[in-house]
Amino acid sequence: MSYKKPGFRHPEAQKNRLGYTRKAYEGGISTLCAGCGHDSIGSAIIQSFFEMSIEPHRVVKLSGIGCSSKTPAYFLGKSHGFNSVHGRMPSVATGANMANSELIYLGVSGDGDTASIGMGQFAHVVRRNLNMIYIVMNNGCYGLTKGQDSATADKGSKSKKGAPVSLESIDLCELAVQLGAGFVARGFSGDKKQLIPIIKAAIAHKGLAFVDVVSPCVTFNNAPTSTKSYSYVRDHMEATGTFDFIPLMQEITTDYDHGTTVPVTLHDGSIVKLKKREDKEVISSRKLAISAMEQAKEEDSILTGILYLDPESEDTHEILGTTQTPLNTLGERELCPGNKVLQEFNRSLR
Amino acid sequence: MKRIEQTNDFVVRFANVNGSGSASANNLFAKVVYRLGVPVSPKNIFPSNIQGLPTWYEVRISENGYLGRRGGVDFVVAVNGQTLKQDYEMLVPGGYFFYDSTRDLPEDFNRDDITIIGIPLTELCNEEFSNPRLRQLLKNIIYIGALAYLFDIGIEPVTDSITKQFAKKPKLAEPNVKALEIGFEYAKEHHTDACGLSIRPSDAVGDRIMIDGNSGAALGALYSGATVAGWYPITPSTSVVEAFEKYAAKYRIDPKTNKKNYAIIQAEDELAAIGIAIGGGWNGARSFTATSGPGVSLMNEFLGLAYFAEIPVVLIDVQRSGPSTGMPTRTQQSDLLSCAYLSHGDTRNVLLLPSDPYECFEMTADAFDLADRLQTPIIVVSDLDIGMNDHLCQPFSWDDNRSYDRGKVMTAEDLENLSTNWGRYLDVDKDGVCYRTLPGTHPTKGAYVTRGTSHNEFAAYTEESAAYERGMRRLLTKWETARSLVPEPVFNIRDEAKKIGALYFGSSTYAAEEAFDQLAENDMQVNSMRIRAFPFQQEVFDFIDEHQIVFAIEQNRDSQMKILLSGECQVAPGKLIPVTNFNGLPITARIIINQIHTALLTGHNSQFALNSMEKVNT
Numbered sequence A: 001m002s003y004k005k006p007g008f009r010h011p012e013a014q015k016n017r018l019g020y021t022r023k024a025y026e027g028g029i030s031t032l033c034a035g036c037g038h039d040s041i042g043s044a045i046i047q048s049f050f051e052m053s054i055e056p057h058r059v060v061k062l063s064g065i066g067c068s069s070k071t072p073a074y075f076l077g078k079s080h081g082f083n084s085v086h087g088r089m090p091s092v093a094t095g096a097n098m099a100n101s102e103l104i105y106l107g108v109s110g111d112g113d114t115a116s117i118g119m120g121q122f123a124h125v126v127r128r129n130l131n132m133i134y135i136v137m138n139n140g141c142y143g144l145t146k147g148q149d150s151a152t153a154d155k156g157s158k159s160k161k162g163a164p165v166s167l168e169s170i171d172l173c174e175l176a177v178q179l180g181a182g183f184v185a186r187g188f189s190g191d192k193k194q195l196i197p198i199i200k201a202a203i204a205h206k207g208l209a210f211v212d213v214v215s216p217c218v219t220f221n222n223a224p225t226s227t228k229s230y231s232y233v234r235d236h237m238e239a240t241g242t243f244d245f246i247p248l249m250q251e252i253t254t255d256y257d258h259g260t261t262v263p264v265t266l267h268d269g270s271i272v273k274l275k276k277r278e279d280k281e282v283i284s285s286r287k288l289a290i291s292a293m294e295q296a297k298e299e300d301s302i303l304t305g306i307l308y309l310d311p312e313s314e315d316t317h318e319i320l321g322t323t324q325t326p327l328n329t330l331g332e333r334e335l336c337p338g339n340k341v342l343q344e345f346n347r348s349l350r
Numbered sequence B: 001m002k003r004i005e006q007t008n009d010f011v012v013r014f015a016n017v018n019g020s021g022s023a024s025a026n027n028l029f030a031k032v033v034y035r036l037g038v039p040v041s042p043k044n045i046f047p048s049n050i051q052g053l054p055t056w057y058e059v060r061i062s063e064n065g066y067l068g069r070r071g072g073v074d075f076v077v078a079v080n081g082q083t084l085k086q087d088y089e090m091l092v093p094g095g096y097f098f099y100d101s102t103r104d105l106p107e108d109f110n111r112d113d114i115t116i117i118g119i120p121l122t123e124l125c126n127e128e129f130s131n132p133r134l135r136q137l138l139k140n141i142i143y144i145g146a147l148a149y150l151f152d153i154g155i156e157p158v159t160d161s162i163t164k165q166f167a168k169k170p171k172l173a174e175p176n177v178k179a180l181e182i183g184f185e186y187a188k189e190h191h192t193d194a195c196g197l198s199i200r201p202s203d204a205v206g207d208r209i210m211i212d213g214n215s216g217a218a219l220g221a222l223y224s225g226a227t228v229a230g231w232y233p234i235t236p237s238t239s240v241v242e243a244f245e246k247y248a249a250k251y252r253i254d255p256k257t258n259k260k261n262y263a264i265i266q267a268e269d270e271l272a273a274i275g276i277a278i279g280g281g282w283n284g285a286r287s288f289t290a291t292s293g294p295g296v297s298l299m300n301e302f303l304g305l306a307y308f309a310e311i312p313v314v315l316i317d318v319q320r321s322g323p324s325t326g327m328p329t330r331t332q333q334s335d336l337l338s339c340a341y342l343s344h345g346d347t348r349n350v351l352l353l354p355s356d357p358y359e360c361f362e363m364t365a366d367a368f369d370l371a372d373r374l375q376t377p378i379i380v381v382s383d384l385d386i387g388m389n390d391h392l393c394q395p396f397s398w399d400d401n402r403s404y405d406r407g408k409v410m411t412a413e414d415l416e417n418l419s420t421n422w423g424r425y426l427d428v429d430k431d432g433v434c435y436r437t438l439p440g441t442h443p444t445k446g447a448y449v450t451r452g453t454s455h456n457e458f459a460a461y462t463e464e465s466a467a468y469e470r471g472m473r474r475l476l477t478k479w480e481t482a483r484s485l486v487p488e489p490v491f492n493i494r495d496e497a498k499k500i501g502a503l504y505f506g507s508s509t510y511a512a513e514e515a516f517d518q519l520a521e522n523d524m525q526v527n528s529m530r531i532r533a534f535p536f537q538q539e540v541f542d543f544i545d546e547h548q549i550v551f552a553i554e555q556n557r558d559s560q561m562k563i564l565l566s567g568e569c570q571v572a573p574g575k576l577i578p579v580t581n582f583n584g585l586p587i588t589a590r591i592i593i594n595q596i597h598t599a600l601l602t603g604h605n606s607q608f609a610l611n612s613m614e615k616v617n618t
Helices: A036-051 A067-074 A088-097 A111-115 A119-127 A172-179 A192-204 A230-236 A287-297 A316-321 A339-348 B020-037 B081-090 B120-126 B132-150 B157-163 B170-188 B214-225 B238-251 B270-280 B294-308 B335-338 B355-375 B385-387 B412-417 B467-484 B505-522 B538-546 B560-569 B589-603 B607-617
Strands: A058-062 A078-082 A103-108 A131-139 A181-189 A208-214 A237-240 A243-246 A259-264 A271-275 A301-309 B009-018 B040-045 B055-064 B074-078 B091-100 B114-118 B209-212 B228-231 B265-267 B289-292 B313-319 B350-354 B377-383 B388-394 B448-453 B490-492 B500-504 B524-528 B551-556 B576-580
Touching: A036 A208, A036 B467, A058 A067, A058 A088, A067 A078, A067 A103, A078 A088, A078 A230, A078 A316, A078 B009, A088 A103, A088 A119, A088 A131, A088 A316, A088 B228, A088 B265, A088 B270, A088 B313, A103 A111, A111 A119, A111 A131, A111 A172, A111 B228, A119 A172, A119 A208, A119 B270, A131 A192, A172 A181, A172 A208, A172 A287, A172 A301, A172 B505, A181 A192, A192 A208, A192 A301, A208 B335, A237 B467, A243 A339, A259 B228, A271 A301, A271 B355, A287 A301, A287 B538, A301 B385, A316 B265, A339 B214, B009 B081, B020 B040, B020 B055, B020 B081, B020 B157, B020 B209, B020 B388, B040 B091, B040 B388, B074 B081, B074 B524, B081 B091, B081 B228, B091 B132, B114 B170, B120 B132, B120 B170, B132 B170, B132 B355, B157 B538, B170 B607, B209 B355, B209 B385, B214 B238, B214 B355, B214 B385, B228 B238, B228 B270, B238 B265, B238 B289, B238 B385, B265 B270, B265 B385, B270 B289, B270 B294, B289 B294, B294 B377, B313 B355, B313 B385, B335 B350, B335 B377, B350 B355, B355 B385, B355 B412, B355 B467, B377 B385, B385 B505, B448 B538, B500 B505, B500 B538, B505 B524, B505 B551, B505 B589, B524 B538, B551 B560, B560 B576, B576 B589
Parallel strands: A058 A078, A058 A103, A078 B448, A103 A131, A131 A208, A181 A208, A237 A301, B009 B074, B074 B091, B091 B114, B228 B265, B228 B289, B289 B313, B313 B377, B350 B377, B500 B524, B500 B551, B551 B576
Antiparallel strands: A181 A301, A243 A271, A259 A271, B009 B055, B040 B055, B209 B388, B490 B524
16 A cells, blocks of 8 residues: 655755755655654654765665565655565675665665574675665564564563563674674664764765664564663663764864764765763774673663774675676676677687 | 497496596597597586595497487496496496406406406506506596597597697696506507497587587576676586686676676575575666576575566576485476476466577577566576586577667656656556666656565555456566567477377487487387477467377476476377486486387377377387
């Protein structure tokens, strides 16, 4: 079912550098439950692309199956989308990215889609460092099939049904760091102030940018006993050193205390300014990043923010040595060696 | 004892241990025969193992150009102790048993109907060469030298081939030539006139080349402009993408930047391999993957998505013996049904059925045009026999004026000039194939969400029954379009009365054609049809209709082509008679003839069968 959104917007709505209003980045009306965390993430995605003045048609949205994977229909309506097979968005994204390296690839997945059926594809797309933004809308349950526990549900926590989760929880951020992602962040759907700069930095990062967003399921997993509920996350969120994201074209207007900030320049020239916390330096060491996440867990808190960043990582095209021209624009002239070569080949067999 | 005396018409079998370097020596032998202009057909019968298990290399030499397996062995090179007895027993009466006489044959080797030719390969080799690694390899070359004498080839054609093989490393040629001479001289001295089999130069090969089908498919992909390949290693398809990579590294490097005009991703599994190919195809690059039966099973769901969401993609299935792991290194034509209706729900996939390396090349190249034209998966159904064995085939050629048919893709200009609303799944031309757009084409027009869930003509998600039904029916219109585009069958009508027909496809071609020739010699005229694609054309239905009885020759247990035809063509029960071979070895003319005879004699109690039986018996 498709629902049309009313077209009316404030006549003096703010425009971005391209002259687009936020409307140009919106999609269809969401069919998710009212109050779903996923819609807040969708809205943060819209805001991020709008503020970064990226032409919507230069973005490709890809997803798997599940509530999370329905969301690409609700943002960036002028972008092509691909709602693929359960857990296999990463391979479709890989093929699409190989075909055209010039577009921005935004993968949207869920905790079931990534941490269970799609675990293999998740691991390997991170490992090949595909140039994409990989967002997991993580609610700790299977919403679309009515609330079964997922592999990211915390051991011992209780969903709406009341039975405590008996299995270990998979921490996708820790895995992403181990598997070699150059950018790993965790956000909360209820905290747009932090989430938008995370998404923007993920867009600016070259290589795989993994963003795990805790996103409560209001229908099946928002009981106070669930560690993925609004109330729990709000009470237990602990930010890493906070940071500011400064896109390439934006003037630096904020004042920084230079003693405590570390600027990290991303591939496109944007800067992530990290405000260091006195006791932790987590950003550029895999070991420390993982240890910080484990430490937070011991303290019963959820570590958010940019957890790991290596702006120098090589993406799949660089690793493979492919041409910079999008492969889908090459024609017979570049691709077909011609009959003369073939006849020579025949001769070599004789 | 009457020993076999034959020129340019016999079967040699090499019995080796795998991992002992025998493959290159045995290939050398086949290549020499080929270069002498004599049609030759080598078959590797190998284990799923890297070192230490029995492997055979069976070479059929046939002046008449029969390139299928013949069955029976006239000359065996028995250098594998594990299978010595087996190799000894399987030799036809009058045949020749060649062995390494460094060790005596056991006492129970007492056949008196064969000729024994012993050459102390190990001893000769160890006397001459000291490097242990080299010893193992050169022992094989020594027996090639002996064969050069025994088969009357002479030593020059073999030395020429060795020199050619080591053109870039002449130092390596030296010990090889030495080993060759040792074998040749020993045979000449000790086994003068011991062998009645000989090879004489001929011009029967003509301008044909000798190559394996997987290389042909890889070249087809290269020439047809494939740029994205996702794959996962699996025998017997591995060498498709490996060959593609080899050719691409040679012919597809951008001269200015030295960068690759292709991207090959070795994926984590077949699920991802096909996903990569689908992602690439969706985004406008010609994309493919190659796999075998188990991989096809894994790709099932994704291919259903490609069918339903209408994404061009090419899959090369090099079949092996199934089900499950089956016999991974043995051939079969047993993926036919699974490929035809791959995936859940109502699906039909276009299949192309090559019968030799040339067709692997041609059909793979065509597959990319068809995929773009029809916006659907195209499956090239090859098999281990065609794919991994060397075959004689017509030389490859490419029409330099040929341009890639990229199908119905809207440019920004097209979208701009459109007077009506563009709909991704709108059947504008009434051929069932709609116009698609690629990501990034136009700032405001042509974007849509591709999905496996039901969608209306404008690609919007829908659960409306009527819209779903319209979409599914349109895919049938597209199927009819496919029917008009796929390669037509090849007929050979020997009998205008059209009594007995036979149909076959793929690698059964060699043996089938030989069988029909032999039957014709015995006054039984069989009309034949080689099916080259699915969907079947009207001509296929007509052929079956017109004949009183039609044998369906194929290499699987369940007569899958017969089942497919019965469903698609409404064939009357009993009309199609199965002729099958599914033991993992390529089908032979003998098997086909025997089964045709048996069927006519016993199986079919019709007046027709009785008449035919009388004819066969006379």
